[in-house]
Amino acid sequence: MNWETVIGLEVHVQLATKTKIFSAASTAFGAEPNTQACAIDLAMPGTLPVVNQQAIDYAVMFGLAIDAEIGKTSVFERKNYFYPDLPKGYQTTQLEQPVVGPGTVDIQLDNGDTKSVRIHHAHLEEDAGKSLHEGDFRSGVSGIDLNRAGTPLIEIVSEPDMSNAQEAVAFAKKLHSIVTSLGICDGEMSQGSMRFDVNISVRPQGEEKLGTRTETKNLNSFKFMEDAIHLEVERQIDVLEDGGEIKQETRLYNGETKVARSMRSKEEANDYRYFPCPDLLPVVISDEHVEQLRSKLPELPDAKQQRFIEQYDLSEYDAGVLSTHAAIANYFEKTATHSKNAKLTANWVSGELSARLNTESLSIGQSPVSAEQLAGLIVRIADNSISSKMAKQVFDGIWNGEGDADQIIEKRGLKQVSDSGALESMVAEVLASNQAMVDDYINTDPDKRKKKLGGFMGQIMKASKGQANPQQVSQILAKKLAELL
Amino acid sequence: MHNFTITELIDGLKNRVFSSTEITQHFLSRIKTLDPAFNSVITLTEDQAIEAARLADQQLAKGDSAPLCGIPVLHKDIFCTNGVRTSCGSKMLDNFVPPYDATVVENFKTSGAIMLGKTNMDEFAMGSSNETSFYGPVKNPWATNSVPGGSSGGSAAAIAARLAPGATATDTGGSIRQPAALCGITGLKPTYGRVSRWGMIAFASSLDQGGPMARTAEDCALLLNCMASYDQKDSTCVDRPVPNYSANLGDSVKGLRIGIPKEYFSEGLNAGTEKAVRESLAEYEKMGAELVEISLPNTGLSVPAYYVIAPAEASANLSRFDGVKYGHRCDNPKDLEDLYRRTRAEGFGDEVQRRILIGTYCLSAGxxxxxxxKAQQVRELIRQDFTQAFEKVDLIMGPTCPSPAFEFGSKGNDPVAMYLEDIYTISTNLAGLPGMSLPCGMVDNKPVGLQIIGNYFDEARMLNAAHQFQQVTDWHTQAPEGIES
Known part of the structure; x- marks a missing residue:
């Protein structure tokens, strides 16, 4: 039987506010446990939440970016359950009246088509703390770190509009691109800044009714998400083909061991007893404020891609690669402005630079080569001062902190020789000292002489210590050899 | 000295008739000598009080004009006090010492008041008799076999017994007004949002409101002047200037339109109480006020609506008491669930557990x-009742509670009978309106309270009316037998 997969995502995005959603404690990542939790985060008796306006604005900006309805009045509710890393015994979240209503996100498929994924809604909520079950803790005893408790999140809930892992990943990456471009999330997946819950079901091809779904929770990389989807789809198909039934359940996937397991079944699910939080007034967002935020919205990835195509004459592919991440796009534009050669800049940013950053696991913000430095290098490539081969050496030099392109070219004596007089005498000298090669060339069948040119080029470049301008050399060489015939 | 009102004490301090140290010592020694019979104070902060009084005397000598400089007060043990155990009348918080002050406590400090200690109360403010306190019941100074009312029974009894000239209290369904009535003192529950809830341990957040207790309306005005403030730490606090509540106390009540709700004089009202209240209303008529019969048709629904909403909010508010972060923790929990179960079973008394169960049930799926x-709809109807009434009248008056102080144990096995004790007070909390109680007669040597309900933020008018009543009556000056000297 042919099976069809149906996927919906719930995406938790940590908002890049300086302080928490209901307190003034810092949200910075990586501090010593419990050093960034104030009395409110610890749910000390008598403490009260005050909502962080920045978090609301960020959520509205996301809503505007996906063309969604903005909730004029949104309401925080309490979601009740007991867990040690949930200090109040309830999570403050939104249910009936979320800040962001229905919207859409367009994704690019591998075949070049565009698909619209509908967003059901996005709501604001606070993150929980972390339970620490390992490390210094004796067996049976867990530690609790409440630094993360109260970190603002938006939870983006999609409709079940994706039909395979590739689409789900494309959707996830698109959301990543949107929230980082907006500057509302740092996008650091390894620090949990974006986490994905994937709802998956399968049904026989052509069947209208949705199959029973499972939810695989808390995936924090695109790769893990892709693997987890493949695994779960296979599992469901196996169960159904063996005549079994899918149980509605929550599952956990371990990206290291590549194994998933059931966490809890529907029957074990909590009754969260949601009700409006009486400590917080409904959040009222005026049209005026929405328009103010809209006017300050940065350029979004799709618009940027289009602009790159038009302004810099880039291919759709290059423009797409360079516009996905705001930081990369900014780096590209800065470099292109200085280098005045967009095409070459695009090649270097998406080629050599990206590859090197990847290898060393650095983000564009951590690049040892500044946009100005890369532009300096590109200027020298464009004006033929150095060959592309030399350019790679110069790039390495900049990367290693030896200075700017011109300083390195000067210091290493890499300047390309383009003076035609000097090149002519260099070619003549090489021809004169390699009479056997010249004879061989002359005696070769005219159709096959082209193949012999490489030998001469190698000798000449060697003689010039690689500094001869190869295009010019090959022209002079062709001319000189023709004269000898 | 203890028979002086706050107003008189302020004069005495200004005129150097006595020092703050003298009056502070005097009240401390009265508490130590007399309170064993009443049990109104849980924690005495003697050393701090003496030190604060010494500093106050220095300030007074310099001519400091902080409004309550050197005046001793008691705080209900629901208000967090930095460095001083704040139990909320519960075993759960018997060991809890907050590292912060409630805004109310801070406001009193800023006004120069001296904290003598913390008063007894029903556990987590859940009760109308003070019988639910972990620290044992408070006894009514007028009849020690009878209850002082609750939940602010400690504050009310302490003032009645002249152990302090004023105290803070809170009112969720009548917890200021009912004990004020039963103990023959004056107490005011302000408009919801007038007094900050920061640092006031939550029972039912949408109903809780702090307010003052003293012997006279004039003193309540002085206390409210410093207690009320706009506080950014409480989102439900209303940003509105605090008027000088003492300014218009002397105004005439001539022409004042007083609404008499017929529902407040129906079955269940003690005959003696009714007589006292009717006579008081006649006093107002004599002073030139106009009595207008009105109807608050949904009064009968207030108790059932309240006993859904308040427990629902409480069930979430009390989830934070889980033995993880502070407060009581059971010995040797064998796992997480055991920790939760035993900590909460041991830490909470019966009435608190009953209300958590009711609230949890009311919020459950289905x-x-x-x-x-439904209760929220009823709440809206009750609000509308009052809105309509205040189109016709300036204030509403009636009994504070159905009968004078009842004997210990007389309602112990019938929670509903106990809940009906608040039938005349609960509606104002549901509507968010201000209400007060002042002494207006005696039945069987037990005080009777007259309730005044005002429109939103109309505390000044209520205090004016109460003060005028106290100019022509002497119920507020009467003291229980044996405590005068």
Whole structure:
């Protein structure tokens, strides 16, 4: 039987506010446990939440970016359950009246088509703390770190509009691109800044009714998400083909061991007893404020891609690669402005630079080569001062902190020789000292002489210590050899 | 000295008739000598009080004009006090010492008041008799076999017994007014949002409101002047200037339109109480006020609506007491669930557990609409009752509670009988309106309270009316037998 997969995502995005959603404690990542939790985060008796306006604005900006309805009045509710890393015994979240209503996100498929994924809604909520079950803790005893408790999140809930892992990943990456471009999330997946819950079901091809779904929770990389989807789809198909039934359940996937397991079944699910939080007034967002935020919205990835195509004459592919991440796009534009050669800049940013950053696991913000430095290098490539081969050496030099392109070219004596007089005498000298090669060339069948040119080029470049301008050399060489015939 | 009102004490301090140290010592020694019979104070902060009084005397000598400089007060043990155990009348918080002050406590400090200690109360403010306190019941100074009312029974009894000239209290369904009535003192529950809830341990957040207790309306005005403030730490606090509540106390009540709700004089009202209240209303008529019969048709629904909404909010508010972060923790929990179960079973008394269960039930899936949803609708109807009434009248008056102080144990096995004790006070909390109680007669040597309900933020008018009543009556000057000297 042919099976069809149906996927919906719930995406938790940590908002890049300086302080928490209901307190003034810092949200910075990586501090010593419990050093960034104030009395409110610890749910000390008598403490009260005050909502962080920045978090609301960020959520509205996301809503505007996906063309969604903005909730004029949104309401925080309490979601009740007991867990040690949930200090109040309830999570403050939104249910009936979320800040962001229905919207859409367009994704690019591998075949070049565009698909619209509908967003059901996005709501604001606070993150929980972390339970620490390992490390210094004796067996049976867990530690609790409440630094993360109260970190603002938006939870983006999609409709079940994706039909395979590739689409789900494309959707996830698109959301990543949107929230980082907006500057509302740092996008650091390894620090949990974006986490994905994937709802998956399968049904026989052509069947209208949705199959029973499972939810695989808390995936924090695109790769893990892709693997987890493949695994779960296979599992469901196996169960159904063996005549079994899918149980509605929550599952956990371990990206290291590549194994998933059931966490809890529907029957074990909590009754969260949601009700409006009486400590917080409904959040009222005026049209005026929405328009103010809209006017300050940065350029979004799709618009940027289009602009790159038009302004810099880039291919759709290059423009797409360079516009996905705001930081990369900014780096590209800065470099292109200085280098005045967009095409070459695009090649270097998406080629050599990206590859090197990847290898060393650095983000564009951590690049040892500044946009100005890369532009300096590109200027020298464009004006033929150095060959592309030399350019790679110069790039390495900049990367290693030896200075700017011109300083390195000067210091290493890499300047390309383009003076035609000097090149002519260099070619003549090489021809004169390699009479056997010249004879061989002359005696070769005219159709096959082209193949012999490489030998001469190698000798000449060697003689010039690689500094001869190869295009010019090959022209002079062709001319000189023709004269000898 | 203890028979002086706050107003008189302020004069005495200004005129150097006595020092703050003298009056502070005097009240401390009265508490130590007399309170064993009443049990109104849980924690005495003697050393701090003496030190604060010494500093106050220095300030007074310099001519400091902080409004309550050197005046001793007691705080209900629901208000967090930095460095001083704040138990909320519960075993759960018997060991809890907050590292912060409630805004109310801070406001009193800023006004120069001296904290003598913390007063007894029903556990987590859940009760109308002070019988639910972990520290044992408070006894009514007028009849020690009878209850002082609750939940602010400690504050009311302490003032009645002249152990302090004023105290803070809170009112969720009548917890200021009912004990004020039963103990023959004056107490005011302000408009919801007038007094900050920061640092006031939550029972039912949408109903809780702090307010002052003293012997006279004039003193309550002085206390409210410093207690009320706009506080950014409480989102439900209303940003509105605090008037000088003492300014218009002397105004005439001539022409004042007083609404008499017929529902407040129906079955269940003690005959002696009714007589006292009717006579008081006649006093107002004599002073030139106009009595207008009105109807608050949904009064009968207030108790059932309240006993859905308040427990629902409480069930979430009390989830934070889980033995993880502070407060009581059971010995040797064998796992997480055991920790939760035993900590909460040991830490909470019966009435608190009953209300958590009621609240949890009302919010559960399948019951929410029938209980919580319906109760919210009733709440809106009750609000409308008052809105319509205040189109016709300036104030509403009636009995504070159905009968004078009842004997210990007389309602112990019948929670509903106890809940009906608040039938005349609960509606104002549901509507968010201000209400007060002042002494207006005696039945069997037990005080009777007259309730005044005002429109939103109309505390000044209520205090004016109460003060005028106290100019022509002497119920507020009467003291229980044996405590005068």
């Amino acid at each position: 019951y929410y609409d029938a209980y919580y949803g």
